[in-house]
Amino acid sequence: MKPLFLALGLVLTGCGAAYISPSVPGPAENENVRVIPLTAQSVRIANATPYQPRALPGAFFETTGDVNAMQAQTGRLPSPAFSEQRRPGTVETRLPPPVLGTPYEIGIGDVVVLATRQGGTTVEELSGLLAAQSRRQGYTVQDDGAIAIPDVGRVQIAGLTLEEAEAALFQRLVESQIDPTFSIEIAEFNSKRVSIGGAVRNPTVAPITLTPLFLQEVLAVAGGVVAPDRDFVTIRLYRDGQLYQLPLRDLPRYSIRLQADDSIFVDTDFELEQAQAYFTEQIQLAQFRQSSRIQALNELNTEVDLRRAVLEEQRANFQAQVTLDAVPRDYVYLSGEVRQQSRFLLPFGRQATLADAFYDQGGALLETADPSEIYVLRASTDPARADEIVAWHLDAEDATNFVLATRMELRPNDVIFVAEQPITRWNRAISQSIPSLITTGVSAVTN
Known part of the structure; x- marks a missing residue:
């Protein structure tokens, strides 16, 4: 039988009809080929090869916005022009300490009038009195607390009561050998004032005079309180850095005497309008x-x-x-005993596995494929070993090894090769040789 096969091989070779089947050579046949069985460990090594899948354009990830x-x-919306008005609760009453009833002390800015007795006719005396009254500006208490009197000089009267000022002037007139007959009065009170503002008709500044000034009087001078709802009006008094207050409705119960530099503000906590x-x-x-x-x-x-x-x-x-194949893509190629010799597109944005490519194209031909000879052929990425081809070998004769196919990641230009069964190789050789033998025999008989 063996001589028959040998003779048949020689005849086929002579006829140029010998069948050639592709296969993956081992290291003994090609030193540039390394065959590595696929195992759980070798799959991790294969997947360590760096690869960044191509990404879709940003338009596929953008939305219409927030x-x-x-x-x-x-x-x-525009900012509101008015704030919400809430009815206040009960205002705590805090009264200022009482002001002691001391005599008025002349201060800077006050205008004093001196009335002196003049000799001569009645007309001359009247003229002298009018002249004295018209010289008020000359008797204004200056910044240094003094007034300037002709023929007498400057006399310090700031901080003195009227009686004390009269005694000081009398002494200076005597020293100046001038008739000390005179009278003194304050014509303008400018040194001690109280201010009032807020919800009053006429905010103003009220002077403190020889008579005591009380809070009710200052309100009257300012024209009274102007508020739609007087139940929510509070009077606030600022004195010496302290704040005092009381509701307007309680003001008649108290007699509050004011002192210099008091500041009063009528506050409407709730404005109806x-x-x-x-x-x-x-x-x-x-x-x-x-x-x-x-x-x-x-x-x-x-x-x-x-x-x-x-x-x-x-x-x-x-x-x-x-669709027009006008953008760069990454491919994996399928060859051997597969349903269709084709190329598989690596997807955008994710990794593809051997199982993805293998079954996407229909898988292997069950009648002719050898399940124990499935390879992923990959060129070496090491420049020093550029000619080397790594053949990752999947032995699918053991069906459980198909799990490894679901883990084995593919890289661009990988080639998936499925070898044929030995019987398939022999059948194809026979089917290719018989027509050649018949043709050869006919030619011999004819000749």
Whole structure:
């Protein structure tokens, strides 16, 4: 039998009809080929080869934007002009300490009038009196606390009562050998004042004179309190860095004497008109909010439609380029006893496995493929070993090894090769040789 096969081989070789089957050579046949069985450990080594899958353009990940932020920008409301008015609670009464009843002391800025007796006729005396009255500016207490009197000089009277000032002037007149007959009075009180403001008709500054000044009097001088609801009016008194207060309704119960530099403010904790204006404004703001939301929604829908149209156009353009094979792609090639000799596109944005490519193209031909001879052929990435080919060998005769196919990641330009069964190789050789033998025999008989 063996001589017959040998003779048949010689005949086929002579006829040029010998069948040649592709296979993966071992290291003994080709030193540049390394065959590595696929195991759980070798799969991890194979997957360690660096590879970054190609990414889809940004248009596939973009959305129409933050709807809430866009709506907030287009529907922004104006700032309110009025603040909400809340009815205050009970105001704590804090009264100032009582002011001692001391005589008035002349101060800087006060204007004093000196009346002196003049000799001569009645007309001359009257003229002298009028002249003295017209010289008030000359008797204004200066910054140094003195007044300047002709023929007498400067006399210090600031900080003195009227009696003390009269005694000091008498002494200076005697020293100047001038008739010490005179009278002194204060014409203008400018050194001691009290200010009042807030919810009063006429905010003003009231002077403190020889008679005591009380809080009720200052309110009267300012024209009284002006407030729609007097139950919520508070009088605040600032004195020597301290704040005192009491409700307006309790003012008749107290007699508060004021002193120099007191500051009074009539405070309306609740303003009825402002409260009404606030609620009116809130109604207007609600109406504006409703209309602005409708307008913002329309603008938002228009902008979303425009953005969506742009994104859809970008995506459609990219998909058309992919269909026309006009964009770079990564491929894996399938060869041998597979359902279809083809190339498999590596997907965008993720890794693909041997199982993905193998079964996407229909898998192996069950009648002719050798399940124990499935290879992933990969060129070496080491520049020093550029000619080396690594053949990752999957022995699928043991069906459990197909699990390794689901873990084995593919790289660009990998070749998946499935070898044929030995019987398939023999059948193909026979089917190819028989027509050649018949042709050879006929030719011999003819000749």
